[in-house]
Amino acid sequence: MKKKITDQWKEAFFASPGPASFKEAVFLSLKGLCMGSADIIPGVSGGTIALITGIYEKLLQAIKSVNLKAARHLLTLDIKSFISEVHLRFLLSLFLGISVAIVSLARIMNYLLHHYPVYTWSLFFGLIAASILVVGQKIRNWRIGACLLLAAGALTAYLVVNTIPVSTPETMVFIFTSGFIAICAMILPGLSGAFILLILGKYEFITGTLKNPFVLENMMVIVVFCAGCAAGLLSFSRLLNYFIQKYYDLSLAFLTGLMAGSMTKIWPWKETVSSKMIRGKVHILSERNILPASFDAELYTALCLAGLGLAIVFTLEKLSKHRA
Secondary structure: OHHHHHHHHHHHHOOOOOOOOHHHHHHHHHHHHHHHHHHOOOOOOHHHHHHHOOOHHHHHHHHHOOOHHHHHHHHOOOHHHHHHHOOHHHHHHHHHHHHHHHHHHHHHHHHHHHHOHHHHHHHHHHHHHHHHHHHHHOOOOOOHHHHHHHHHHHHHHHHHHHHOOOOOOOOHHHHHHHHHHHHHHHOOOOOOHHHHHHHOOOHHHHHHHHHOOOOHHHHHHHHHHHHHHHHHHHHHHHHHHHHHHHOHHHHHHHHHHHHHHOHHHHOOOEEEEEEEEEOOEEEEEEEEEOOOOOOOHHHHHHHHHHHHHHHHHHHHHHHHHHHO
């Protein structure tokens, strides 16, 4: 009898799409690790990593499987039906990797941005530049519509990154909104969730709470932020899935434009135009891009790191193609 019950649960667990073996689950978790690593980096999209590693459409379908039908099964405690409806094996494996990356890298990224800004932004610059090329290559037909949407995306991103102030409120409503917007960017193959948090002025704030997640105040922020992420993920993924399915080339053209237009924010060498002291800490309100002061060791190291960023993305794409 026990075996029969166990078989029923096993059958429900394997009824929906997902990794069929432990090895496949580990490999999917590694892709999640890469996605999470990308999402903690301002300028690189976890959605881009999903696209170049060949799991993007599966990701959208898995998120879409968390629907009203699945919710009814859960509310009526029909757990077997819930498990068989939702792409649970896929989501568990992927989000395990994403969660590990976000929690483990938050402290490191916070430190690097404070102490080695030029080197850190140089690596980001290479990563996002390569992502533009990789996503652009996915467009099968460069018609006039695609070119116009590329330009529209670039203009949109440029205006956004140059008009949104660095200093924003720390209310729970804004934290929820930040999570909602950031997760939408995370699943876009082209726009970084961490980057959106940066231009919303909440990147350092959110990563700072992750350094000490068990402090009550930080825990409240994390819960509200995650609630915003969940709301954004479940709603926006359906809209995105529709456009990707119906207007693949046009959608990717717009997303490629978003990346291209955001490059001004990723430029490593900057000069502060205005700043403000808030709670004893200097907050940059506006800055402008400048050229490197001289051809020195810092410049050569920055160029090497930008090259490394390019190589990482291109290598991930090649590995994905070989496995396909």
